[in-house]
Amino acid sequence: MLFAPDTEVALRTVVNLINTAANGREALASVADLDNFLRAEGFSGSRTRDDAELASVHEFRSQLAVLWTADEDTAVETVNRLLRDANALPQLMKHDEWDWHLHATTREAPLVDRMSTEAAMALVDVIRTKEMDRMLVCDAEDCNAVVLDLSRNRSKRYCDTGNCANRAHVAAYRARQASGG
Template sequence: MVSPDGQRWWFDSGSLALDFGYTGGLAVEGSVGEQLHTPDDLGAWLRDRFPVAIGAARTRDLFDATMLRDAISRLALAASRGQELRGDDIDVINLVAATPDIPPTLAGGSRQAGRSVQTVGQAMSTIARDAVDLFSPDRLGRIRACSADDCGMVYLDTSRAATRRWCSMQRCGNRAKVRAHRARKLAKAA
């Protein structure tokens, strides 16, 4: 990920749906802003994330994708703040998740079942189904915002002990450790 100040750093949101939210709808400190300006931008993002061929995106696909993305983003922010999730955003995710998704395939066979090129709608359904899993009651408490005072990145805590505190150890975790070290050093000197 690239921060607004141009620095590159590694960020694992823990979820395909959250990654999609960071294409612009999940606008928090540290995010890069809108990335889906055209249908080609959407197609490029999907091709980077899916191991199958995705067909060309159309203007309507971009409209539907940003509607899904914004619903995911609002729910993620609400969940990270312990707020109630909006029913209309849940409806958007459920609607998109109800359409056919990209079927799983096992590599190594000599025949292919189904399409050789998946549609943008199937990719959106796959993302929506990930969002259904993300916002399920058993995972909802693991959607968190970075603990740094100057960051608001939202992520899914996938650590075994559910103790992740930072968006990235490279960025906020390291800065917090440096601050704590300096404070201890200053306290010893005093």
């Protein structure tokens, strides 16, 4: 295990959120889309379910996308700002199927504050452990989705948004066949 389970869940949510805008598509076009995303990611707590909330999540997603490829100092600045802006106060919590884990906002805090705090807390672990090189962009030439490499041998190179890995492997196979190898 590289990170605590709740950290890995939060990091995967970050990846999934950033990738809702990958490759020119908008997967969070409506409040209903956001509802579905949050349900799939297991987010609970208060919601306004309005366009302002959706817009705040879009803005947060843009900040995460920039942070994903930022250098360490910029990432630290962004993470600290996210925690400050949300008035984060880390506390141990137990709820639903989760055993003790960290929350830094209340269930009543605005959605974007809860999302940004969970993301920031997870990214704190990534930065502290000097593992930012696990935050990648898909190697496929026609894809700009982000990738979180949690493999032991640091071998993950393609996103989970489509079939980028399969297309790359097929292309490599065909190139080997064409060259007689």
